[in-house]
Amino acid sequence: MRLYPTAPLMATSPRISRILGWLRLPYEYLVLYGGLLLFIMAFFAWSAVAMLIYALVPRGVGVRWGRRGAMLMFRSYLAVLKATGLVKLDLGALDALRSEGALIIAPNHPTLIDAVLIGSRLPRIVCIMKAGIQDNPVLGGAARLAAYIRDDLPLSMIRSATAALRSGNQLLMFPEGTRTKPYTRCQFKGGYALIAKTAGVPVQTVIIETNSMFLGKGWPLLRKPAFPVIFTARLGRRFDVNGDVKATVADMERYHCDMLAAAGSVRADSRKLAAQAAA
Numbered sequence: 619m620r621l622y623p624t625a626p627l628m629a630t631s632p633r634i635s636r637i638l639g640w641l642r643l644p645y646e647y648l649v650l651y652g653g654l655l656l657f658i659m660a661f662f663a664w665s666a667v668a669m670l671i672y673a674l675v676p677r678g679v680g681v682r683w684g685r686r687g688a689m690l691m692f693r694s695y696l697a698v699l700k701a702t703g704l705v706k707l708d709l710g711a712l713d714a715l716r717s718e719g720a721l722i723i724a725p726n727h728p729t730l731i732d733a734v735l736i737g738s739r740l741p742r743i744v745c746i747m748k749a750g751i752q753d754n755p756v757l758g759g760a761a762r763l764a765a766y767i768r769d770d771l772p773l774s775m776i777r778s779a780t781a782a783l784r785s786g787n788q789l790l791m792f793p794e795g796t797r798t799k800p801y802t803r804c805q806f807k808g809g810y811a812l813i814a815k816t817a818g819v820p821v822q823t824v825i826i827e828t829n830s831m832f833l834g835k836g837w838p839l840l841r842k843p844a845f846p847v848i849f850t851a852r853l854g855r856r857f858d859v860n861g862d863v864k865a866t867v868a869d870m871e872r873y874h875c876d877m878l879a880a881a882g883s884v885r886a887d888s889r890k891l892a893a894q895a896a897a
Contacts, residue, residue, distance in 0.1 A: 684763030
């Protein structure tokens with residue numbers, strides 16, 4: 619049953635339209651809190667299963683299962699959100715990377731859900747995670763099975779990341795190192811470029827766009843956004859790190875800032891045109 623009628627039905631059935639309007643707000647809160655609860659439950663469930671697999675399955679097989687299992691868990695979670703009609707996703711551009719060899723995937727980082735968006739499409743992703751999560755007996759099962767990389771010792775992290783890339787995997791790293799507000803100036807760290815040069819792999823930029831600050835920096839986790847929330851991921855320029863690492867980082871930073879500024883201008887123009895049409 620559709621919660622929201624099509625435009626003709628709303629135009630010809632004002633009473634039904636009012637009833638559905640009253641139902642919209644509780645439905646949005648149900649999706650918000652239910653979605654967060656679903657993710658927590660799915661994460662704990664997969665982590666528990668991963669702990670058993672880790673103990674019973676040979677290491678090489680377990681790593682492949684762990685990474686693919688994380689992808690399927692993320693994809694299933696996003697499919698449920700998309701089915702609500704309140705979250706819209708356009709992530710198909712990422713599928714072109716599935717058949718690629720080793721590379722570093724370097725997206726901008728506007729929200730908490732960015733790693734889930736990228737990880738839902740790619741089965742050979744390796745992430746760098748906080749050591750405290752991996753050491754946790756409950757939360758760390760999935761990370762240990764997938765052989766994600768600890769962030770506690772920089773030299774060890776670089777060696778582990780380089781080894782993972784040389785084995786043909788794809789490393790997810792956010793050059794900004796933390797979440798930043800959408801369409802604002804970005805400042806890149808240099809670790810990802812150093813790893814790329816050491817491993818001899820390119821850096822594939824990814825531009826993540828959203829129409830909302832939901833799950834962004836400073837956004838309270840339980841605060842309801844204006845729905846629908848839209849996430850789009852598109853492939854950007856690919857960089858080779860052959861020479862000066864600092865120069866490459868500066869070049870990538872300028873590129874990201876230019877791309878996000880252009881996207882922000884287009885979005886602002888669209889909002890202006892929509893407001894003019896509504897007036």
